[in-house]
Amino acid sequence: MARIVILGAGISGHTAARYLSKWVGAQHEIVVVSPNAKWNWIPSNIWVGVGQMTEEDVTFDLAEVYGKTSVDFRQAKGISINPEGRAESAQPFVTVEYTLPSKAGVQENITYDYLINATGPKLNFGATEGLGPEHGHTVSVCTAGHALEANEKLQAIIDALRAGESRTLVIGTGHGMCTCQGAAFEYIYNVDHVLREAGVRDKARIVWLSNEYELGDFGMGGIHIKRGGYFTSGKTFAESLMVERGIEWITRAHVKKVEAGKIHYEMLDGSFHEQEFDFAMLIPPFAGVGLKAYNKAGEDITAQVFLPNGFMKVDADYTPRPYIEWSANDWPRTYQTPAYRNIFAVGIAFAPPHLISKPMQSANGTPINPAPPRTGMPSAAMAKAVAESIRDMLNGADKPTHTASMAEMGAACVASTGSHVFKGTAATMTVFPVVPDYEKYPAYGRDMDLTFGEIGLAGHWMKYFLHHTFLYQAKMRPGWSILPD
Amino acid sequence: MPKVSNREPYQQAYYPPSPTGITRFMRTCFLWQIVRFVAINLKMLKLMAKSHH
Numbered sequence: 001m002a003r004i005v006i007l008g009a010g011i012s013g014h015t016a017a018r019y020l021s022k023w024v025g026a027q028h029e030i031v032v033v034s035p036n037a038k039w040n041w042i043p044s045n046i047w048v049g050v051g052q053m054t055e056e057d058v059t060f061d062l063a064e065v066y067g068k069t070s071v072d073f074r075q076a077k078g079i080s081i082n083p084e085g086r087a088e089s090a091q092p093f094v095t096v097e098y099t100l101p102s103k104a105g106v107q108e109n110i111t112y113d114y115l116i117n118a119t120g121p122k123l124n125f126g127a128t129e130g131l132g133p134e135h136g137h138t139v140s141v142c143t144a145g146h147a148l149e150a151n152e153k154l155q156a157i158i159d160a161l162r163a164g165e166s167r168t169l170v171i172g173t174g175h176g177m178c179t180c181q182g183a184a185f186e187y188i189y190n191v192d193h194v195l196r197e198a199g200v201r202d203k204a205r206i207v208w209l210s211n212e213y214e215l216g217d218f219g220m221g222g223i224h225i226k227r228g229g230y231f232t233s234g235k236t237f238a239e240s241l242m243v244e245r246g247i248e249w250i251t252r253a254h255v256k257k258v259e260a261g262k263i264h265y266e267m268l269d270g271s272f273h274e275q276e277f278d279f280a281m282l283i284p285p286f287a288g289v290g291l292k293a294y295n296k297a298g299e300d301i302t303a304q305v306f307l308p309n310g311f312m313k314v315d316a317d318y319t320p321r322p323y324i325e326w327s328a329n330d331w332p333r334t335y336q337t338p339a340y341r342n343i344f345a346v347g348i349a350f351a352p353p354h355l356i357s358k359p360m361q362s363a364n365g366t367p368i369n370p371a372p373p374r375t376g377m378p379s380a381a382m383a384k385a386v387a388e389s390i391r392d393m394l395n396g397a398d399k400p401t402h403t404a405s406m407a408e409m410g411a412a413c414v415a416s417t418g419s420h421v422f423k424g425t426a427a428t429m430t431v432f433p434v435v436p437d438y439e440k441y442p443a444y445g446r447d448m449d450l451t452f453g454e455i456g457l458a459g460h461w462m463k464y465f466l467h468h469t470f471l472y473q474a475k476m477r478p479g480w481s482i483l484p485d
Numbered sequence: 486m487p488k489v490s491n492r493e494p495y496q497q498a499y500y501p502p503s504p505t506g507i508t509r510f511m512r513t514c515f516l517w518q519i520v521r522f523v524a525i526n527l528k529m530l531k532l533m534a535k536s537h538h
Contacts, residue, residue: 409536
């Protein structure tokens with residue numbers, strides 16, 4: 001019997017756990033380690049952040065779901081990995097520290113035969129002074145708890161607007177190296193929607209502030225879609241959406257510091273500006289969670305296993321090259337680490353070989369460019385591929401059997417722009433592949449049939465349908481495995 | 486206050502395209518959106534099928 005340890009139970013970790021439990025759970029041991037007691041369908045945090053859903057609507061108890069399977073769930077956080085074991089035993093292990101209240105702070109070594117690193121990111125609010133809900137002046141929708149707090153502050157803003165006062169709301173990214181612009185993009189339209197519903201939109205100034213070179217970049221270098229007889233940049237549509245709703249935008253911005261009511265930011269042209277606000281939801285940059293690695297002798301080999309940003313090296317080509325020489329082939333396919341064939345990293349935990357958007361620096365040398373997105377659909381696809389590979393390796397395959405390169409997979413983003421069964425709308429965007437492949441698709445790097453976008457009620461239905469489908473699937477209810485990931 | 490009889494050009498909001506009345510209507514036209522719902526689902530299924538290797 002082999003033991004598979006999965007660090008993290010977010011979209012990628014839980015996807016891997018579900019499939020491994022189904023395929024090999026009867027013969028092998030599956031241990032899931034997560035510091036969080038609850039699973040969170042993060043895309044729907046947007047609706048929690050505007051008061052249209054509760055925390056209970058977007059989360060569920062992991063122990064309860066795993067209790068119905070053979071998965072051994074440990075509420076703990078990963079501290080370090082010993083991929084070679086130690087002097088007395090070559091059996092690799094991870095060291096975890098319990099966050100379960102009854103065992104809080106207790107450390108334990110868990111041996112493994114296969115390890116999946118799916119820890120997700122550290123929300124690096126500390127990268128920008130004054131950023132974040134805990135030690136700063138801004139709110140976030142990155143966790144259900146953050147989204148609840150964001151809604152409380154938003155409701156206070158709505159009360160002030162109802163009282164006839166004016167307010168400025170700033171939504172976007174809180175650092176020059178952020179990813180996840182899509183979440184902020186969706187949030188800004190939902191905030192606009194609830195202000196309209198409350199009849200106070202005319203009293204509010206809403207400003208988009210982001211590190212994208214142009215609107216609609218989303219860390220993917222933007223997209224082109226077919227519309228009205230032209231191949232048109234997504235920038236056109238993103239700007240159109242903003243103008244239609246009376247939202248102003250500031251792009252190419254790195255937030256340097258946030259004070260109460262004031263954001264200090266630097267622009268790509270090297271100039272410095274300030275933006276006053278009454279309410280700000282700024283996404284933080286992501287970093288690795290800070291796992292360490294040690295060899296058999298107990299020496300620190302973290303730098304061999306992880307990149308300096310804390311993300312784990314996998315089968316990508318990390319050779320530094322100028323932007324013009326980047327290729328779809330640089331991106332990992334199996335997510336197996338080069339040094340250890342029994343370790344994989346998926347979701348945000350794996351280290352991308354480079355950005356997707358073109359790297360940019362301000363005149364002062366500050367990097368201002370979005371980091372590559374690797375959440376949602378791509379996270380689930382890579383987790384399922386790794387689960388399939390581990391299943392086959394347990395059955396005798398000598399190397400991973402399945403691949404899920406972001407240069408060979410698509411992604412869909414349904415960004416709600418107002419929730420209502422007849423009057424709601426959403427911007428539906430799909431892109432294939434996520435990482436442009438200019439050898440296969442010379443004009444725009446993407447399949448122009450599968451890369452599309454439109455706004456409408458159908459998108460809202462999709463978003464609602466996806467919310468319930470993915471929660472049903474994640475809860476491992478009957479027939480979950482036949483639903484698409 | 487002077488009478489405003491012209492529109493200020495060269496502003497951020499001046500350049501992007503705006504949806505026409507028919508475009509806005511079609512976005513929430515129930516019957517048309519049922520058609521789009523089916524079309525978007527088919528497109529996403531095709532995208533997912535091409536994404537698994």
